Amino acid sequence: MIPEIGHFALILALVVALIQGSLPMLGAARGKRGWMRVAEPAALLQLLLVLIAFLALMQAYIVSDFTVWNVVENSHSAKPLLYKISGVWGNHEGSMLLWVLILTLYGAAVALFGGNLPERLRARVLGVQAWISTGFIAFCLFTSNPFARVTPPPLDGNDLNPLLQDPGLAFHPPLLYLGYVGLSMAFSFAVAALIEGRVDAAWGRWVRPWTLLAWCFLTGGIALGSWWAYYELGWGGWWFWDPVENVSLMPWLLGTALLHSAVVVEKREALKAWTILLAILAFGFSLLGTFIVRSGLLSSVHAFASDPTRGVFILILLGLAVGGALLLFAVRAPKLQAQGLFAPISREAGLLLNNLLLGTAAATVFVGTLYPLLLEAMGGGKVSVGPPYFNLTFVPLFLPLVLAMGAGPLLNWKRADLAGVLGRLKLALIAAIAVGLGAWILSDGGPVMACLAFGLAAWLLLATLIELAERISLFRAPLTESLRRAGRLPRAHYGMSLAHAGLAIAIFGITASSAWKQEEVRLMRPGETLTLAGYAYRFEGVERLQGPNYRSDMASFTVTRDGDYVATLTPEKRLYPVQNAPTTEAAIHTTGLADLYAVIGDPQDPQDRAGAWTVRLYHEPLVPWMWAGALIMILGGLVSLSDRRLRVGMPARRRKSLPAGAAEA
Amino acid sequence: MKPKRQRLTLILLGMLALAGATALVLTAFEDNLVFFYSPSDIQAEPPPEGRNLRVGGLVLEGSVEKLADGAVRFTLSDTANELPVVFAGILPDLFREGQGIVAEGRFGPEGVFHAEEVLAKHDENYMPPEVAEALKKSGEWQRGQEPEQGQ
Numbered sequence: 001m002i003p004e005i006g007h008f009a010l011i012l013a014l015v016v017a018l019i020q021g022s023l024p025m026l027g028a029a030r031g032k033r034g035w036m037r038v039a040e041p042a043a044l045l046q047l048l049l050v051l052i053a054f055l056a057l058m059q060a061y062i063v064s065d066f067t068v069w070n071v072v073e074n075s076h077s078a079k080p081l082l083y084k085i086s087g088v089w090g091n092h093e094g095s096m097l098l099w100v101l102i103l104t105l106y107g108a109a110v111a112l113f114g115g116n117l118p119e120r121l122r123a124r125v126l127g128v129q130a131w132i133s134t135g136f137i138a139f140c141l142f143t144s145n146p147f148a149r150v151t152p153p154p155l156d157g158n159d160l161n162p163l164l165q166d167p168g169l170a171f172h173p174p175l176l177y178l179g180y181v182g183l184s185m186a187f188s189f190a191v192a193a194l195i196e197g198r199v200d201a202a203w204g205r206w207v208r209p210w211t212l213l214a215w216c217f218l219t220g221g222i223a224l225g226s227w228w229a230y231y232e233l234g235w236g237g238w239w240f241w242d243p244v245e246n247v248s249l250m251p252w253l254l255g256t257a258l259l260h261s262a263v264v265v266e267k268r269e270a271l272k273a274w275t276i277l278l279a280i281l282a283f284g285f286s287l288l289g290t291f292i293v294r295s296g297l298l299s300s301v302h303a304f305a306s307d308p309t310r311g312v313f314i315l316i317l318l319g320l321a322v323g324g325a326l327l328l329f330a331v332r333a334p335k336l337q338a339q340g341l342f343a344p345i346s347r348e349a350g351l352l353l354n355n356l357l358l359g360t361a362a363a364t365v366f367v368g369t370l371y372p373l374l375l376e377a378m379g380g381g382k383v384s385v386g387p388p389y390f391n392l393t394f395v396p397l398f399l400p401l402v403l404a405m406g407a408g409p410l411l412n413w414k415r416a417d418l419a420g421v422l423g424r425l426k427l428a429l430i431a432a433i434a435v436g437l438g439a440w441i442l443s444d445g446g447p448v449m450a451c452l453a454f455g456l457a458a459w460l461l462l463a464t465l466i467e468l469a470e471r472i473s474l475f476r477a478p479l480t481e482s483l484r485r486a487g488r489l490p491r492a493h494y495g496m497s498l499a500h501a502g503l504a505i506a507i508f509g510i511t512a513s514s515a516w517k518q519e520e521v522r523l524m525r526p527g528e529t530l531t532l533a534g535y536a537y538r539f540e541g542v543e544r545l546q547g548p549n550y551r552s553d554m555a556s557f558t559v560t561r562d563g564d565y566v567a568t569l570t571p572e573k574r575l576y577p578v579q580n581a582p583t584t585e586a587a588i589h590t591t592g593l594a595d596l597y598a599v600i601g602d603p604q605d606p607q608d609r610a611g612a613w614t615v616r617l618y619h620e621p622l623v624p625w626m627w628a629g630a631l632i633m634i635l636g637g638l639v640s641l642s643d644r645r646l647r648v649g650m651p652a653r654r655r656k657s658l659p660a661g662a663a664e665a
Numbered sequence: 666m667k668p669k670r671q672r673l674t675l676i677l678l679g680m681l682a683l684a685g686a687t688a689l690v691l692t693a694f695e696d697n698l699v700f701f702y703s704p705s706d707i708q709a710e711p712p713p714e715g716r717n718l719r720v721g722g723l724v725l726e727g728s729v730e731k732l733a734d735g736a737v738r739f740t741l742s743d744t745a746n747e748l749p750v751v752f753a754g755i756l757p758d759l760f761r762e763g764q765g766i767v768a769e770g771r772f773g774p775e776g777v778f779h780a781e782e783v784l785a786k787h788d789e790n791y792m793p794p795e796v797a798e799a800l801k802k803s804g805e806w807q808r809g810q811e812p813e814q815g816q
Contacts (some may be wrong), residue, residue: 056777221722234755299771341671356678359682364689367690371698382700382701383700384699384769385697386699386717389694389697389698392697393690396689573758581758584755599755601756602756614735616755
């Protein structure tokens with residue numbers, strides 16, 4: 001009964017979405033307020049209906065209702081509760097329902113907090129949002145219905161893939177979706193503005209908090225997925241340039257570009273058309289990501305079984321959304337008049353450079369990810385594009401970006417003095433060269449690229465701190481004056497400083513773990529000791545344990561450094577009997593400067609469990625910095641989001657009284 | 666700067682970025698496209714020695730053996746032809762005999778494929794598309810082996 005209620009609620013949601021997509025749009029075109037006002041209650045009702053559908057599915061999972069096909073396929077009565085719940089989105093149908101739920105959540109957020117938006121724009125934004133949800137609810141209902149029943153019901157389910165039974169992965173999809181789908185807000189705002197034919201500073205200010213929110217979630221989702229791959233797959237790596245990783249990186253790159261160009265629209269009313277285009281493309285890449293993951297077109301570590309009809313359906317949605325938006329853009333963009341002119345050396349130009357580099361980086365990732373598909377479609381054989389390609393294209397684009405990021409925030413709007421700025425950053429420049437050279441000497445002439453990246457990260461970190469110190473006249477004015485200035489500095493500014501510093505810290509981690517990772521694979525007998533990067537790992541042996549829904553071979557290593565005890569590492573090899581699937585549980589001890597990482601393989605002779613085992617040890621320098629950097633970036637985004645100028649619910653009148661460009665950010 | 670000139674500068678900058686990216690992409694493609702071969706492809710047309718490539722097929726039943734140095738040796742088959750592979754590392758969890766896998770690496774001088782990476786998929790019902798394709802070509806593909814729905 002409950003699954004039917006869920007199914008019915010989803011059908012009703014489709015009807016509501018159709019109304020929300022048509023009436024307010026017509027009302028906005030004809031100036032009928034009554035019609036426009038339908039949008040808000042419709043958005044809230046849509047959320048309520050989709051939520052009912054989602055909860056109905058979740059209920060089926062929690063009570064293990066094996067009359068529902070989706071539950072049979074992806075759950076098992078012996079599974080821990082957390083994974084019964086996360087199992088709801090650990091499969092195709094459920095994850096698409098989550099996608100729709102988040103989409104309607106954003107729509108309802110506009111209805112609730114968008115009180116300061118002009119009535120017409122709000123109606124149109126909600127209308128566009130409803131078009132998207134119409135497409136995706138229809139997709140759920142017609143190609144991937146999660147409520148399909150099965151008769152006769154089996155006694156038990158097939159269980160969730162054990163690799164996905166992990167807290168990191170339980171929360172990875174919702175976060176990533178909050179990011180992906182959050183970009184739909186920027187898209188809706190862009191399309192609404194195009195229909196309206198007007199983009200001004202206020203538009204930039206309205207679209208930025210939504211983009212920022214989506215960006216925070218996307219950053220968190222990517223970092224969490226990366227972290228999961230790092231500790232769960234047991235390969236000692238955290239990024240494989242796998243197609244599914246790439247498709248989450250592309251919207252992130254464009255979303256980051258969009259955040260920065262929206263600032264230019266807000267402050268200077270320039271780069272309008274470009275910003276609109278970015279908003280369309282960023283969401284386009286989100287849809288592309290959904291398409292690639294859902295259609296199973298590309299072979300990847302994320303093995304989703306494929307169904308061609310689903311792929312075609314999403315491809316059509318993608319074509320309609322992006323194609324339609326671009327067509328509208330082509331018609332309307334020439335009307336968008338740029339106002340703020342700027343010199344080649346200025347804050348605007350710096351942000352433009354940021355956009356060019358981020359956009360180009362996204363384009364190279366795009367080419368590398370989709371080239372195999374293209375070549376195969378043209379009969380050119382099967383190829384795959386591996387990490388070397390991405391390292392050769394992405395890194396050379398990212399390094400100048402970091403260089404520019406250091407100086408950018410110190411440049412003035414309109415016209416800036418680059419020599420003067422570099423003079424103020426002397427200290428950072430010297431430190432960067434020192435760090436780069438230091439890394440080169442310490443690593444015995446290690447990879448030049450890595451030393452360069454180290455220098456650049458140091459440059460970015462220091463330049464960010466210097467900029468912040470200058471802004472509050474630290475050490476120049478009396479401390480009380482500095483504190484007063486610090487209190488008056490907009491939170492968006494702190495947000496930017498945090499995000500930039502976070503990236504610098506993450507670059508240290510990324511570079512060190514890519515360039516100076518050490519690994520050792522060998523057969524070890526109990527009692528043997530292996531030394532890696534100054535740490536001695538003594539293999540104590542393997543014991544058999546029984547978990548709630550698996551059994552495990554747990555090895556034990558005692559790690560010492562110069563005879564002092566450091567840690568005990570206990571990597572496991574688990575077997576989940578329901579799916580007969582083994583998983584590797586890496587053991588990681590972090591020292592703050594490095595991760596000590598141990599993985600256990602198979603015994604050399606399956607009969608002799610006290611004999612030699614295949615063992616893989618990694619020394620991963622600075623990996624914890626990468627996670628810390630990502631967290632600081634997200635924190636920066638959240639701090640910026642709390643800035644009162646960006647606060648979504650702020651009354652419109654007060655906002656207007658602020659002269660445009662008065663506050664610095 | 667006049668609006669027109671500014672727009673021109675922007676377009677030129679954009680073109681420059683595009684040209685730079687194209688140059689990067691082309692140079693990177695030159696050496697880093699990894700082609701996929703099935704055992705039959707290799708029989709028909711041996712790839713140049715030392716080039717990075719991918720091979721795929723089913724792990725032949727009973728062919729997996731541990732070597733003294735911890736490496737693993739197994740035979741890949743597309744049922745028409747076979748190919749010996751050596752891999753010195755920890756095999757993925759889902760690697761097992763009879764399963765479709767993809768290995769990336771190079772050919773050694775003695776005609777043995779030295780894998781640097783072995784990819785087996787999360788799902789035991791899942792078959793890497795390349796392997797499925799190779800099996801189809803060798804005529805041993807049955808529809809019944811198609812992956813089921815879900816992950």
